[in-house]
Amino acid sequence: MKKVLIYITLKEGVLDPQGKTVQHSLNTLGYETVREVRVGKYMELLMEDDASIESQVEEMCEKLLANPVIENYTYTIEEVVTL
């Protein structure tokens, strides 16, 4: 089995109202060094071993998990170690 870790972020240049609000809150809490916050999504997929796992993950990201108009995605694939 493989564990796929998918990170979805807003593209550069796309306004992130949520990130902006989180940044203001951090600044209010006294963390004045924070200049920008971008909020994204993180997903974990547990998948059966398959030779085409990478192309499948990319297809899923393009088709559903990310919206290519506004979002970018990256992923890593880990071996699931069962004890």
Add this chain to the structure above:
Amino acid sequence: MKFAVVVFPGSNCDRDMYHAVTDALGEEAELVWYQHANLADYDAILLPGGFSYGDYLRSGAIASTSDIVLQLKEQASKGKPVLGVCNGFQILLESGLLPGAMLRNKNLKFMCHHEDLRVVNSHSMFTTAYADDEIISIPIAHGEGNYYCDAETLEKLEKNNQIIFKYENNPNGSVQDIAGIINKEGNVLGMMPHPERAAETLLGSADGLKLFQSIVENWRKAYVTGA
């Protein structure tokens, strides 16, 4: 004229839409469950507002993967009028029937109030009953209505007169104050404001009724002999 109102799990403006078509407009409509619909049976297709699939992942994203979208694309390619309001607009964007995407409102708030819209293009099959630059009052009710598209897409929208409605006072941060757009062919309209909630003066505004009347008028001109 027979309208289909497609109901998804989580739609909540379906009955408003049905009421606007049957009672305010005086045409036929049917509520059709998204899994059982045969869209070929109808003259126009309405995608109502709401929170299909709880807005999980992104608004409209899960609904856009359902089989009905294939039917929708087929009917749209035949020139049939398709109107998506609010969540319906989001589904049209997520399924690629219209260009662009929705972001959270700039102020992060769910907003529910009337907005003044400018009719930018009164020559579409959805707007012929309006005049160019007519100002109409239509309610909005959304948390993710901040329309986004890249500069290239925006240029195309403007060049092809695909921008139909603009906000007079942009409430959500949409690029170019966009409230509603059509596809290049002109038969698919997506808009965040709710014309079906503004179809009777009793409800505060009847400005939305002309949108439905435009659809009927243009359909009659195209399909009914002697009309």
